[in-house]
Amino acid sequence: MWQQYKYTALPPTLEGPASQPIKPDASNHWSVWCCHILFTCLSFGILLITLPISIWWFLKIVPDYERVVVFRLGRVRPPKGPGLVLLLPLIDQFQRIDLRTRAFSIQPCKIKSRDDVLVSIGADVQFRVCDPILSVLSVQNLNFVIQNTAENLLAQSLGRKYFREICGDRMRIGEHFKEDINEQVKPWGVCVERVDLLMEAVQRSHEEHVTVPFNPLVGNPSGGIEQMIMQFVSMAKQVSATDTKPSISSPGLMSL
Structure with a gap:
């Protein structure tokens, strides 16, 4: 049978010295x-x-x-x-x-929603510096860091939403997006004042983008019946035209 060993603490003579806070030197x-x-x-x-x-x-x-x-x-x-x-x-x-309000635009980018709908959406963000010391000590290029952070948060926040939520509650999503940005940029001495979401285009998922041969009877569901009637009318005109065309007989038959 295997014996069970229990690890105990090292004896005081083998333990390292306890870490003590370093006191500032008064002379220094x-x-x-x-x-x-x-x-x-x-x-x-x-x-x-x-x-x-x-x-x-x-x-x-x-x-x-x-x-x-x-x-x-x-x-x-x-x-x-x-x-x-x-x-x-x-x-x-x-x-x-x-300390004045500044603004930047997030270029429209394709973001996939939770129900696999590709949405081309951008944003206009307005911000200002509320703590000058933190804005100097925290980051070197403040505008670039804030814009990069806003782009990443926009993709993350909209990726968790359904397409109907993005279309219906755009104002509420913009407010939540502003709160998320403020949580990230607050340690940098920056306050985001306004966010406007701009939706440009909507595209379906990859399965719905498969190319299908074009059929005039199926390509337009609303006008399928009208196109079918027009085809029947054109075919009827062609048949009637061929029936009414006079037949040409040979001269020998006419003399008989």
Whole structure:
């Protein structure tokens, strides 16, 4: 019989040291703080010495629809604006963030619904930046990432819907689609305000796209009876024309 072995914990002498949280070094913190103060004072001195020429370079005018995110010695500071914003030479880097509503269009693409119907549908999406710091720190190319995310979510959300739901509840599907996008882009400091779905064409499944030989009696169900009557009328005219045509007899028979 096989013996059953039970694994027990290792003895304390063989166990590795318990992980402990790393405490920040107080001396390192004070040295960084002192360097920060020193470089800030030097930057202020350079700004004062080079007045008034430095005003043209380091005094920025920020309109109401923009905010300025400042990085001082690599550390982000609260967004500034609107109005006049003073930057320090050599230690400040800044980036302007537009808070106005922007829009992009998702090109119509073929999406298969839950009941295997190909729908060519696109969307118009309007969004704006609601947190300037997150929009700068989260992604590099904000417009490209949001558009790519919206295209993927559109295919996923419509792929779970039936065709009758897509046609009948387009407004409700657009609202759900907007909520799904907001959940994805909220960590990037972006808010989606409006989504408009645009349906261009509808195509059936692959089984219904099989090419069938064209038959005029079957190709148009609504006009099949009329086409049949027209065919009968044309055939009757041909028969009557052949019956009424005079027969040509030979001259020898006529002389007899």
